[in-house]
Amino acid sequence: MKFSGRALSILLSLFSATSVSTIAEADEPSPRYAAVLNALQTGKNVKLLLDLTRCTTADGGKPGPATQGGLVISAFRVTAQNGISFANAHQTVDSSGHAVTEYIRHSLSREGKLTVRASKLAAGATEVVNQGEFVCELPDGAKFVW
Numbered sequence: 001m002k003f004s005g006r007a008l009s010i011l012l013s014l015f016s017a018t019s020v021s022t023i024a025e026a027d028e029p030s031p032r033y034a035a036v037l038n039a040l041q042t043g044k045n046v047k048l049l050l051d052l053t054r055c056t057t058a059d060g061g062k063p064g065p066a067t068q069g070g071l072v073i074s075a076f077r078v079t080a081q082n083g084i085s086f087a088n089a090h091q092t093v094d095s096s097g098h099a100v101t102e103y104i105r106h107s108l109s110r111e112g113k114l115t116v117r118a119s120k121l122a123a124g125a126t127e128v129v130n131q132g133e134f135v136c137e138l139p140d141g142a143k144f145v146w
Contacts, residue, residue, distance in 0.1 A: 030112035032138045037084060044146040046073045048106065050116065055141035058115065058133035064141070065132070071104075084108040099123040102131075114142040 029037070039046050048071055052064030076086040087105045094100045105117045118131040136142035 029110040032112040032144075033083065033108060033110050036108060036144045037078065039144070039146045040073065040076055040084065046144055046146045047071065048073060048114075049143045049145065050136065051141055052116070052134055052136075053141075055116070055134040055136035058135050064134045064136075082107050083110050094120070094122075103128070112138050114138065116142075 036046065050067075050069050052067040055064040056062060057064060071088050073086050076084055078084050085105070085107045087103065089101060089103045091099065091101050100120045100122050102118065102120045107115045109115070114136040115133065116136060117133045119128045120131055121128045134141075138144070
């Protein structure tokens with residue numbers, strides 16, 4: 001099949017326009033991500049509510065533990081690679097009575113999935129112990145409210 005100069009120009013323009021719109025759509029964040037980012041950037045008091053039983057483990061897709069919790073996002077970071085990231089650290093006593101600091105890191109991807117990573121550091125220890133990594137769908141396992 002042969003195309004004249006004008007027909008070839010039109011055809012290439014159509015392919016080009018289709019490629020650009022496909023790239024733009026793939027780059028667009030999910031509506032839930034955009035809403036959370038907007039709420040944070042406009043100074044709203046954003047809270048995260050978690051139900052890990054409705055999340056899955058990152059390594060095998062098994063259900064998360066019977067744990068629910070929540071936090072107020074007091075500080076956050078936004079990057080193209082990691083989306084919206086925020087963390088919580090608190091000191092507590094573990095089940096054996098030892099003082100520990102627990103670290104919980106959250107990353108909301110542009111696709112609208114929340115990854116939660118938990119680890120702990122026992123008092124006097126030098127190595128952090130990983131307690132699990134979970135992936136939560138919004139709004140089932142993780143819900144943002146403001």
